[in-house]
Amino acid sequence: MEVLNSYYPVLYRCPVVKLGGYAAQNRLRGEILAYLDFGGATGSAKDGLAESMLALATERGDLAPGQTVVEASSGTFGAALALACRVSGHPITLIVPRTLDAERMSYLRGLGAKLLYSSPLDGRRGMEQLARQTAESCGGYYMDYFANDDNPEHHRRVTGPAILKATGGQIDAVVAGVGSGGTVTGVGEHIRAWHDHIKIVAVEPYESQAIGGGFVGKHGIPGLGAGFVPANYNPYVVDLVMAVTSGDAQRAAREVLLTDGIPACPSAGAVLFAARQLIEKGKARRPLCIFSGRVTYD
Known part of the structure; x- marks a missing residue:
């Protein structure tokens, strides 16, 4: 073997x-x-996808070593991206709905993610807007999974x-x-x-x-x-x-x-x-x- x-x-x-x-x-x-x-x-499937997206952004020069990655996700992509960032040395901030259950929050934090909360009333668009603002304010790279x-x-x-x-x-x-x-x-x-x-x-x-x-x-x-x-x-x-x-x-x-x-x-x-x-x-x-x-x- x-x-x-x-x-x-x-x-x-x-x-x-x-x-x-x-x-x-x-x-x-x-x-x-x-x-x-x-x-x-x-x-x-998001495990391989997250690793690939980080690599492609790095190859283009859009993502610098040690740069913070920002994404609006509390689901499978958020988890996969958090782990991939941890392995590759990138801090990560995830935008998640405030109503996310405590167990899921704990899981994402355990993978190394910092969590910021959006109002559930703002929906997906609100999460994306907060992610863009966060990336701009911290000089981070917004992954933008749905449009990238x-x-x-x-x-x-x-x-x-x-x-x-x-x-x-x-x-x-x-x-x-x-x-x-x-x-x-x-x-x-x-x-x-x-x-x-x-x-x-x-x-x-x-x-x-x-x-x-x-x-x-x-x-x-x-x-x-x-x-x-x-x-x-x-x-x-x-x-x-x-x-x-x-x-x-x-x-x-x-x-x-x-x-x-x-x-x-x-x-x-x-x-x-x-x-x-x-x-x-x-x-x-x-x-x-x-x-x-x-x-x-x-």
């Missing part, structure tokens, strides 16, 4: 797995593949090529959830440059359909459905937008744990359920879904 000097090289070792148990359980006339992008330290092209660039360079290398292009759809829009945009742009036959499918919560132009509301799929169309979302590479209910996403996540032993989170369950629907409706026979996060069972 290989002995590694660091855990970080394995972040990009994301296997592609055939979900044979799930397909058999649901009697699907097709095959579902899953790209498991959740092997990092905080348990989501380094987000989809990571997926153009890493995720898209990895999927094509693993499958040889022998898939007929790639199914990705939309939160910041970086994954579906970056992967979609890379795959579209090489293969015309592969459909790019974007998935959002049924209860919050900003991408599809529908109503926006609360939902139970963390990481998807920001409630607005993010700047990083490129609609021109997306062939189909699918809406999945929170209940269907959660059930699919639980089911694939039992059938294939994969600890999928609800956002992974959403793309899995969408892939299942593609097969059932005759729109695909071998879709690949991107699992961007895992859930921990205590």
Whole structure:
């Protein structure tokens, strides 16, 4: 067995797995593949993404050694960025809603983040405004995850090529959830440059359909459905937008744990359920879904 000097090289070792148990359980006339992008330290695709975005900003000279990084996030990207900053020697300030639970606050502080609080009444836009002001006042670098092209660039360079290398292009759809829009945009742009036959499918919560132009509301799929169309979302590479209910996403996540032993989170369950629907409706026979996060069972 290989002995590694660091855990970080394995972040990009994301296997592609055939979900044979799930397909058999649901009697699907097709095959579902899953790209498991959740092997990092905080348990989501954001680990590799955060490291990549820091590296790209440093390469351009936008981020200096030891410079403070500022971001508006209390979710998986905030956690991944906090850890990546700690490892690379950058102080980090996260803008989080004042209503964030104490356990999450403690977790983010434990990763090295300084927390500043925004009013929940100001929403996402208020968090972003405070992040910009904070970066300006402290001379920091505002990561701006939802609009920074380094987000989809990571997926153009890493995720898209990895999927094509693993499958040889022998898939007929790639199914990705939309939160910041970086994954579906970056992967979609890379795959579209090489293969015309592969459909790019974007998935959002049924209860919050900003991408599809529908109503926006609360939902139970963390990481998807920001409630607005993010700047990083490129609609021109997306062939189909699918809406999945929170209940269907959660059930699919639980089911694939039992059938294939994969600890999928609800956002992974959403793309899995969408892939299942593609097969059932005759729109695909071998879709690949991107699992961007895992859930921990205590």
